[in-house]
Amino acid sequence: MAGEAPRRRIAVVGAGAIGSLFGAFLTLAGEEVWLVNPPGPHLEIIRQQGLRVVPAGGAAVMGGEPVRVVRPRVSSDPAEVGAVDLVLIAVKAYRTREAVRWALPLLGPGTAVLTLQNGLGNAEAIEEAVGAGRVVVGVTSHGAGRPEPGLVVHAGAGPTVIGPWRGAPPAFAGEVAAVLRRAGIEVEVVGAAGVERALWTKLAVNAAINGPGALLRVPNGALVESPSARRLLRSAAREVAAVAGRRGTPVLDPDPAARAEAVARATGPNRCSMLQDVERGRPTEVEAIYGAVVAEAGRLGVPVPTCADLYLLIRALEETRPRQGPEGLQAGGAPGTSA
Numbered sequence: 512m513a514g515e516a517p518r519r520r521i522a523v524v525g526a527g528a529i530g531s532l533f534g535a536f537l538t539l540a541g542e543e544v545w546l547v548n549p550p551g552p553h554l555e556i557i558r559q560q561g562l563r564v565v566p567a568g569g570a571a572v573m574g575g576e577p578v579r580v581v582r583p584r585v586s587s588d589p590a591e592v593g594a595v596d597l598v599l600i601a602v603k604a605y606r607t608r609e610a611v612r613w614a615l616p617l618l619g620p621g622t623a624v625l626t627l628q629n630g631l632g633n634a635e636a637i638e639e640a641v642g643a644g645r646v647v648v649g650v651t652s653h654g655a656g657r658p659e660p661g662l663v664v665h666a667g668a669g670p671t672v673i674g675p676w677r678g679a680p681p682a683f684a685g686e687v688a689a690v691l692r693r694a695g696i697e698v699e700v701v702g703a704a705g706v707e708r709a710l711w712t713k714l715a716v717n718a719a720i721n722g723p724g725a726l727l728r729v730p731n732g733a734l735v736e737s738p739s740a741r742r743l744l745r746s747a748a749r750e751v752a753a754v755a756g757r758r759g760t761p762v763l764d765p766d767p768a769a770r771a772e773a774v775a776r777a778t779g780p781n782r783c784s785m786l787q788d789v790e791r792g793r794p795t796e797v798e799a800i801y802g803a804v805v806a807e808a809g810r811l812g813v814p815v816p817t818c819a820d821l822y823l824l825i826r827a828l829e830e831t832r833p834r835q836g837p838e839g840l841q842a843g844g845a846p847g848t849s850a
Contacts, residue, residue, distance in 0.1 A: 715752050
């Protein structure tokens with residue numbers, strides 16, 4: 512991403528909720544944005560009619576209008592798009608390796624690759640495919656839902672934290688942050704150690720909300736209204752924080768359980784991304800969230816009984832239900848948001 516070109520070429524790989532939302536922000540900022548996804552109704556509607564954006568939680572970012580129609584470019588062929596300045600990976604965690612290999616034609620010598628995905632392991636999978644030194648990792652508090660093809664709802668606004676992945680030059684993260692800020696997105700840039708702490712901080716909230724919400728089939732707010740569900744939420748958040756602390760990347764919240772409760776209340780009507788996946792018969796991000804926690808806890812000798820039970824229950828739910836394939840390479844949302 513060398514240079515200070517006034518207009519950047521940006522490819523968003525995964526046209527789900529978060530991918531579509533960030534694609535809309537960047538398009539409105541005047542960037543040349545491509546939503547890159549296998550064919551499907553969502554892409555076709557955007558191609559013909561544009562992407563409708565409802566700024567429920569972010570009218571300031573979207574220009575204060577109740578509904579905006581944004582026209583990013585769309586493609587189902589990364590080779591058609593060619594090399595870009597920035598690739599944003601916005602697919603579900605279980606599709607990361609497949610999606611990045613598919614998207615390799617988007618990479619040029621100076622292309623930065625940004626992930627804003629849920630869970631752990633995404634940065635490592637991306638780096639395996641694209642090589643060291645170009646990966647930027649982030650977590651975002653922006654929430655989004657994609658209730659129907661051609662429509663994305665901005666369910667909540669908040670800060671985005673990004674930083675260079677191991678070995679990437681710090682300047683890369685600064686340049687990516689400048690692009691996002693031009694689109695009205697609040698961004699904090701941290702170092703490599705800071706971004707790992709941010710990942711584990713978000714993971715604590717994801718683990719607290721997603722599994723209980725998916726298993727109980729309730730919106731986020733119900734998890735703090737039920738005393739038993741609230742205990743489950745708080746226990747999962749504390750377990751993740753304990754693992755993070757043992758591995759030397761302590762979470763940023765002094766009380767991770769209280770933080771998870773606050774997110775659940777703030778996103779009360781929302782149905783979390785794992786619940787949306789279960790309801791739609793799609794695979795979930797159980798491995799990137801609970802599987803990663805259980806594996807790291809086992810390596811470090813940290814007991815995580817709540818996360819281990821949630822992991823097994825979600826896995827059992829996936830193994831015993833009817834399943835339909837996801838449309839293309841859709842992405843998950845921020846904690847407490849739908850896919």
